[in-house]
Amino acid sequence: MTASTDSRPYPHAATPEQHRERRIRSFHPRRGRLTSAQGSALERLWPRYGTPIDGTPLDLAELFGGALPVVLEIGFGMGETTAAMAAADPGTGILAVDVHTPGHGNLLARVEQDSLENVRPAAGDAVLLLRDMLAPGSLAGLRVYFPDPWPKSKHHKRRLIQPEFVALAVSRLAPGATVHCATDWEPYAEQMLEVLSASPELVNLHPEGDGTVLEDGSVPGYAPRPAWRPVTKFERQGLAKGHRVHDLLFRRR
Template sequence: MSTNTHTDIPAAAEGSEPGPAPDSPANPADSAADPTTTPPHIRSFVHRRSHITPGQKEALDRLMPLWALPYRATPLDLQRTFGRDAPTILEIGFGMGETTEAIAATRPGDNFLGVEVFNSGVGALLKRIEASGLQNIRIVQHDAVEVVRDMLAPQSLAGVHIYFPDPWPKARHHKRRLVQPPFIELLASRLAPGGYIHCATDWENYAQQMLAVLQGEPSLCNTCEGYAPRPEYRPQTKFETRGLRLGHGVWDLIFTRKN
């Protein structure tokens, strides 16, 4: 998922994959005037230059066949993908993979499917997988909206993590934010009953939008009154610690799929 530059998930600020043009429409209504075009969706990344280290490049070349899955417009068999039948958590925008690795290590009974577009982040997580010996992480390097729509069957997920997505702070860019009603509706349809969506952001305005969007999805229920305390499984990153020390806020939201 696209992410901001001051967390441990800096993919959107560092990636080099193609994304929408700066003035491209971000919702179907923007394309309504041209019935011959396919309405675009909000992409989980933007075009920005990236630096990839030799080690990350080597990991991409050597380890992608072991731990990454190609994008295909057909639902995954998750049991076959992970070699076992276990709850699967989708993480959108894992950045450099520090949080993904930490959570997967503390929750060995769960499977983690990470979606990221940027080579630097994918290479970094591949290196972490090899160094840690973790067996419960798989990667899809592709746009998150298309992965959820095409590769994940309804009610196939136990949870979704969206940590520090790109906040698009300027008001005119808010339509590009990932957490919008259509995408949350799609994500909710992929959750099994009782499954959860966990979002975190350090932008108060985005937190307010997330809360409104999640509360507006009728199939979801808030686990708290408003925002949630940071759960133990989500580690506090060094960037988050620094921000809190400087007086910046961090907001977590955890909603579950109704039975």
């Protein structure tokens, strides 16, 4: 397994840069209780494969031990979907960001178990990572699967997919890079579609939609569910509640 050259400890506390930030965030840091396997993986493997989000610019070729195209995944939960996609596509690097400590431990355990050479977990705020640590045009894709929908109206400002975030993320995407979002929360899907469609640098890969027809006869531009995206835990929970899952696929011009 190729290791990164990063040997910094796991960032259990926010960095000074994060403390000074006065932005509205789309997440709450979640430590949770570690299992012994997660704790062991975190202690043994984080110094070799983990990336704290501390403002230090990243050399993605160095981080992944080669010139792999790198996709940024924001919010990987327990890492099961990330690991499955990494195993199915070893030629793509996945920089996987979350703030859930047990999830980092679980993903690292899967990296070791499945000998995954193309995954690097990162801990902290994805906005700081994009803004301060990644070079323009350095990413081959962006994945945001089932982010917190913040369903209450007063919390909509906390949703990740907003015009400002999309503009920042697009600036870090290479031409031809893919943006893939998925959610089971209908109002958030509508917001995602509106925000992504409004970006002048993005093209909807499925403007004809997935077969959904609204009451007014219009066809929203959601994508058919890609077979290569594994079903996530949050997706199963949403389906169990009778929610409809929407995928959105856009390409950077």
